[in-house]
Amino acid sequence: MTMDMGQAATLLRSVGLRPTRQRQALARLMLARGPRHFSAEQLHDDARIAGVDVSLATIYNTLHQFNDAGLLRELVIESGRSYFDTNTSEHHHFYDEDTGSLSDIPAEAMVLNAFPDAPEGREICRVDVVVRVRSRSRPGKTTKD
Amino acid sequence: MTMDMGQAATLLRSVGLRPTRQRQALARLMLARGPRHFSAEQLHDDARIAGVDVSLATIYNTLHQFNDAGLLRELVIESGRSYFDTNTSEHHHFYDEDTGSLSDIPAEAMVLNAFPDAPEGREICRVDVVVRVRSRSRPGKTTKD
DNA sequence: GTGTTTGCAAAGTGTTTGCAATTTA
């Protein structure tokens, strides 16, 4: 799974974003290879490791633009940090509370029924399911602190 | 639904917390009346309005202690702000993206089946479902920004 | 050229921490 600069530019134009050097590079880093789940900080590190020089402000701008354009999906897992997912199709997540790592739950592995009606005058725009897991032999906090 | 200082003290002692003036007052504010969902800031305001003088640091300490003691449940809905729920029984939430308000979905209104296995060596400690809703005639952001 | 995007550094938001003073048991 790869993406050259031309493909990245085409993708960006197709969602109405100018294919700048930074956006093309970030699109390739995010969409054409792992990881599928990352924070702004992680993407910034990935970019620097890949030799792509992008400011943190631009990382944030780009993440929000991609999210709004439907290229990414923002995940809210912990307060105080945002995660983004390059998989925008319907699915859910495991969150490992010990390691902080995220993994996918395929849509078909988690079926919701007895689905509630939205409140008066509202429509459902998204359903997020987070299954929080931890190791059986949990280090640290047990019952008391 | 009310709770006097004596009852608050008993409750606190039953979960291993010293019944200080602040904790008793906050227990009464949180557990004996609405709202059921609130942020630290909201609780701080509620306390001040009720004439209870408590520092924000103590609000945070208390919220975490109550959460660890099982008196509250922390909800992660938006990055950058924590919410707490006085309803600790199993249930899920509607989150109104326009107003930021939370409402409960009773456990029986939302049945999950085809439940996935936890990853190797992990156990499921909690399942959070957030159904995000918004008004049908959405003000502001449409397709583009 | 003209409007968009970038990068910097500063500002902002919500939360946590260190520690002396106070309170509880």
Add this chain to the structure above:
DNA sequence: TAAATTGCAAACACTTTGCAAACAC
């Protein structure tokens, strides 16, 4: 009195903002 708790203010982590320089078309 000994240990736990509080409140303050400073520190924190992450994110956003203002604006001049750089860039895309």
